[in-house]
Amino acid sequence: MSDIRIGISGWRYGPWRKDFYPKGLHQDDELAFASRAVNSIEINGSFYSLQTPERYLGWRDETPEGFVFAVKGPRYITHVRRLKDIEEPVANFFASGPLLLGDKLGPFLWQFPPNMKFDEARFARFLALLPRNRQAARECAQGCAERLKGNGGLAIEGNARLRHAVEVRHESFVCEAFVKLLRKHQVALVVADSAGKWPYVEDVTADFVYMRLHGDVELYSSGYTARALRRWKERIQHWSRGSQVEDARLIVPGPPPRRAARDVYCYFDNDQKVHAPYDARRLLQKLSLDHDLMTEPGVVPEVAL
Numbered sequence: 001m002s003d004i005r006i007g008i009s010g011w012r013y014g015p016w017r018k019d020f021y022p023k024g025l026h027q028d029d030e031l032a033f034a035s036r037a038v039n040s041i042e043i044n045g046s047f048y049s050l051q052t053p054e055r056y057l058g059w060r061d062e063t064p065e066g067f068v069f070a071v072k073g074p075r076y077i078t079h080v081r082r083l084k085d086i087e088e089p090v091a092n093f094f095a096s097g098p099l100l101l102g103d104k105l106g107p108f109l110w111q112f113p114p115n116m117k118f119d120e121a122r123f124a125r126f127l128a129l130l131p132r133n134r135q136a137a138r139e140c141a142q143g144c145a146e147r148l149k150g151n152g153g154l155a156i157e158g159n160a161r162l163r164h165a166v167e168v169r170h171e172s173f174v175c176e177a178f179v180k181l182l183r184k185h186q187v188a189l190v191v192a193d194s195a196g197k198w199p200y201v202e203d204v205t206a207d208f209v210y211m212r213l214h215g216d217v218e219l220y221s222s223g224y225t226a227r228a229l230r231r232w233k234e235r236i237q238h239w240s241r242g243s244q245v246e247d248a249r250l251i252v253p254g255p256p257p258r259r260a261a262r263d264v265y266c267y268f269d270n271d272q273k274v275h276a277p278y279d280a281r282r283l284l285q286k287l288s289l290d291h292d293l294m295t296e297p298g299v300v301p302e303v304a305l
Contacts, residue, residue, distance in 0.1 A: 011035075021033060052096065107208070193212070211264070213268050241261060
């Protein structure tokens with residue numbers, strides 16, 4: 001059986017207040033509310049700056065049992081350093097506390113800027129550096145800066161596997177060498193719907209699929225129609241069964257590596273006009289995944305199918 005997660009990218013947005021978030025809801029309660037309306041959320045704050053162990057523990061404790069976070073890797077690694085000399089920054093990231101999410105830790109997302117071209121050797125070094133389980137992450141974190149040592153960010157047992165996904169935005173990545181590299185390291189290539197602004201490809205490169213839906217007509221702003229959501233539902237169902245749709249847009253032709261099932265993570269990032277949480281709710285309902293979520297009238301706003 002595959003695990004299908006449908007959620008939102010971040011949860012703290014001013015326009016959502018008194019709309020998706022009920023009037024009077026305290027800002028400190030927004031994560032607790034959102035995590036009972038969808039079954040996964042991307043943590044965006046980790047992209048802009050290192051978070052703290054206390055924050056990760058707080059997020060873990062505020063969300064219900066069975067909830068899953070995706071964690072966005074720091075832009076300092078992807079946008080500032082552009083994958084150059086990143087051993088210590090990567091160690092700092094894992095020492096900062098994401099492992100403390102425990103069973104609620106899902107994939108790590110690494111997003112790259114639109115002006116960054118594919119450099120096979122540089123990406124190969126980066127992918128080889130990423131830890132594939134908790135033990136490897138703890139070992140990686142030993143190389144962190146002195147200020148992060150002994151902060152409690154690694155205080156979790158077990159050796160569960162870690163997953164990674166990359167979102168690219170330059171046409172030079174649309175090449176067979178990139179797909180082969182991702183498959184070698186079992187890293188997912190993000191299926192990114194960006195209203196045509198950045199490359200859209202659907203090559204399956206890992207044992208899971210990671211989707212980011214930024215808006216199909218206007219980037220970050222437009223909502224998804226019922227027809228568009230039906231299309232995504234069909235794709236998710238195929239991917240979750242280990243297959244792909246016949247009209248898949250591929251860099252490397254042919255079916256994905258054979259699997260009986262694949263987990264799917266899908267995040268709506270069309271947040272500017274408060275579409276994201278409602279679109280996520282609609283897609284959850286279309287996939288009949290909303291039965292364990294909070295649905296009482298007046299608690300989560302009603303959404304029309």
